Amino acid sequence: MRGARLGWRAIAVALVLAVATSALTACVPPPVLDEFRRVAQHLLNKDQSTTATPAPTDRVYRGNTGFGDLKVGDCVNDLAALDYTVILGLDVVSCASPHDSEIYALPALAPSPTYPGDDAIQSLADDACHSAFKPYVGIDVERSDLDYDFYTPTENGWTQDGDRTATCVVFHDNAQTTGSVKGTAETSVTSS
Template sequence: MRARRPLPRAIASAAAATAVAALLSGCALIEAATTGYELPPVRDAESQEVVESGQTHVLNVRIGDCLGGITDEDEIDQIDVVPCDEPHDYEVMHEFDLTGDAYPELEVIDEASLEECDAAFAEYVGVDWVDSVLDWYSVFPTETSWNEVGDRVVQCFVYDPTGPVTGSLEGAGI
């Protein structure tokens, strides 16, 4: 059986937590100018597809965005975004919110990820995960981001274990 390794999303510092809160509240330009925190990806005004490679906070990515490699760190906060017509390692296929007031146990996050990401995989890729050559990976909030900025989002990334792909994996059917 292939392993799906969940990775916690990090909030690197109190300043970063403040910046994320500002990004989520619509004050991104002011906060980015005062803290140096990464702006959201450059997107096409009509399609909203990423049109310029760059680095951003993982909470700035959307379903359909293509991403560069994820390091083997225990936690991530910054991530590379690239236009999908360029080689990339991951693609955001789904996201969902965890519920509750208290930070959930890892087993609860794993169960929710298995249920949500497996179902989303079939819808996004066009074939069930067990029948696919592709795999998925989930990224979830840390206890710090949960408590400090109300981060509840789990993101599901689809990828090809053999290496980078060019073009979207949506509807790939493989």
């Protein structure tokens, strides 16, 4: 499971480098859920109050909550945002209703004012989100039917806005989840 994702991540990074031509203050997620569909969201805005302006050709998704206002335990519908090149926020919904993902950790990545590079940021976020999975869900990700993904700051967000936080999301592959997965320690959760 982890090895297959690493292979897709390398392909997705190559595709993203070909697609991503602007340096917006944004967050970037590695592809995990639907590798080719997630490539479209590799320029995400971490906070609606950023200094960067999307290019006229960018398709902007605003969501109802900016990345800077998201909290651990928030349930979000983020799949609709995947067709956009810039995401200024996600749609937070009640966890009692069907939703795409749940935020389970917001780890700080590194204090350095110098951007460590895309690969280093992806690796730091992957390690932090992997480590936070079991304490939140109650079971190792390798034993769970759930999976995780994350959003990370871009170089512009890192250097200009001081954004050093990853946003870790847990989801049920190929289905929405109803209810929180916190502490379920199950290999599967109720999905719609």
